[in-house]
Amino acid sequence: MLEMLNQTPFVHTVVTVGSFTIFAIGLIGALSKKNLFKIFLSLSVMESSLFLFFIGNHYEVGKLAPIAADGITLFDGHMVDPVPQAMILTTIVIGIAVLALSLSYVVRYHRLSGHTRIDKMDELGEKQ
């Protein structure tokens, strides 16, 4: 029974369904919340679902982490692909940078206008 679950396609399906669920949670939050902080944090949640999707879909059952340790000194096909992990490492740092910049703009907007609600934004005077 457990052998059947420990197959690469099953693991990929679980990871895909789970990460799409997290993505949907983040999308619903970004679309339905009015607070700017909550919108940007929902975008961050969506981002983390993509990290999970990439890393999980490049995991294959029976393969090792691409690190030579515990007596393994040979790099070949029995290790998982190191490129997605390196790229997701890059993406996480860029995500932190973008989130910090946007949240600092939210702080500055609150200092200027006294609120952080997106439906009260009327700086360009569209509502009249």
Added chain:
Amino acid sequence: MNLKKTIKLKTLLSALLVSFLTLTLLGVITHVTDVHLTLGDQLLDLNRDKTQSANAVTSVVTYFRGLDTLGEVTILFLSIFGIGIGINRSDQMHTILHYDNPLLKIGAKVLFPVIILFGAYIILHGHLSPGGGFQGGVVIASAFLLMFLAEGDAYDLDHRIMTLFESLSGAGFVLVGLLGAALGGLFLSNPLPLGTLGRLFSGGILPVIYLFVGLKVASEITLLIEYFIRTRDARDA
């Protein structure tokens, strides 16, 4: 009444569309099983000969795609620069999140050097074990966050030293790349001796690049934490 029916039809149609697309994506993904000789396999083969780094992810980040990492560090720098543009340094800053607790104060003073040491260990062993410059840099920044939480306004962060670390580590990364261009013929190539796999001094320029990346990330994230935890009248305005 009519309007309500239209909205329901639209919702139904979009739900059907989304589930159809998701199922298509799932089918596509689960049917791709055996892909031989991907980029990762070739890089693992290269990693055996070109670098003596035990961590293949580190070789990809700092050596095979080192230019990407330089761009990434630049993005981090630009984001902190954009945050700091509007700060008036002469304003009186207050720490808005601060616990006046003697246990926390003494514990933070004891733990601060240990956390810094742990971050330095993670940075320096980035080519041997899981970890590296980004992870260790964030660990070092968490030590400063602990000090901000414990000491509050009393903790004085020297901005000249932070800026010095920030600029020197970024310039050091570029200098290592230029050194590779002068000695090895290519930007970010590896002129240093490789050493043996699994030793601390191995991998050529990989630990040097990760050291600079770690210092850069530590100073940037510390400045970021200071911006968000020390502000002027954030709650009253």
